[in-house]
Amino acid sequence: MIVRMSPEADDRQRERILHLLRERGYEVMALGRGGSPVIGVNGKPLAEDLPAFLSGQPGVEQVVQTDRAYKLAAREVRPAGTVVRVGEVAFGGPEPVIIAGPCTVEDRDQLLRTAEAVRRAGASMLRGGAFKPRTSPYSFQGLGETGLELLAEARALTGLPVVTEVLDTEHVELVAEYADMLQIGSRNMMNFALLRRVAATGKPVLLKRGFAATIEEWLLSAEYLLAGGNDQIVLCERGVRGFDTATRFTLDLNAVPLVRQLSHLPVIVDPSHGTGRRELVPPMSLAAVAAGAHGLIIEVHPEPEQALVDGRQTITPETLADLVRRVRALNAVTAGVLAGV
Known part of the structure; x- marks a missing residue:
């Protein structure tokens, strides 16, 4: 699962999402240099209510779930592209x-x-x-x-x-x-x-x-x-x-x-x-x-x-x-x- 943050999201909002996910036992990775910040979520199986919960958090633009083997490289992660x-x-x-x-x-x-x-x-x-x-x-x-x-x-x-x-x-x-x-x-x-x-x-x-x-x-x-x-x-x-x-x-x-x-x-x-x-x-x-x-x-x-x-x-x-x-x-x-x- 990928959490796509809004381009206007600040560091505090991003850190809050990272904290919420780590607190629930998920592995997370944050990317932000080449475009809109995104957070990758890995580890144990996702709780059913997690996407909806994250979608409602401040600074979150969209929660993306993909069946592709490559998650972070997928176009859906950053539709505008990476520079x-x-x-x-x-x-x-x-x-x-x-x-x-x-x-x-x-x-x-x-x-x-x-x-x-x-x-x-x-x-x-x-x-x-x-x-x-x-x-x-x-x-x-x-x-x-x-x-x-x-x-x-x-x-x-x-x-x-x-x-x-x-x-x-x-x-x-x-x-x-x-x-x-x-x-x-x-x-x-x-x-x-x-x-x-x-x-x-x-x-x-x-x-x-x-x-x-x-x-x-x-x-x-x-x-x-x-x-x-x-x-x-x-x-x-x-x-x-x-x-x-x-x-x-x-x-x-x-x-x-x-x-x-x-x-x-x-x-x-x-x-x-x-x-x-x-x-x-x-x-x-x-x-x-x-x-x-x-x-x-x-x-x-x-x-x-x-x-x-x-x-x-x-x-x-x-x-x-x-x-x-x-x-x-x-x-x-x-x-x-x-x-x-």
């Missing part, structure tokens, strides 16, 4: 957020050149991997803490907030010290210990869909973060594994409008991993925005052919600049059409 803020950047607002940067931090010169280039191209955030999950143990695994230090330097140079992936529970606090947003990658989407640890940092989270995960499994992973008290979650569709090898993955753009119907959390798209082909990144980026994506995360490198990781799917800063202009123009046309989605 996730990373510094001055807002996911879930009227403008799509463009995150861009190299797949992997290779060295200082490469990262700073790329960071400055994506800033000039119009990106809102910088991405870059310091710890890299690789299928082969012999592939480049990233620079680790040195990579994090370089990302912090790039942020200081450009003013762009930084998102980077955290792979292991033992690295969570270290990555959170440097990054503005923590990424949970496709391979770790169902690493529940990592999800709990990341939720506890309070940092905004970019949650990528597992490449073999259903929509419900993806939203249940988000539920772990929400149940940990963190509602600053951006979902990322990055392609699912199919039978065709013409592209790296199959970019599931069905997921964008569907997730917007099912959940209040903002959703963005990764056309780089979703296609694995740089020539497909611009058209699939535009398709994602037309489908209602709240943003894009794109791999960019000054010299894609020289990139240590995923050069085939990486675009140049010049291509990014042209794409940003086209995304903004498309968004201006489609914003009114998608307002009700």
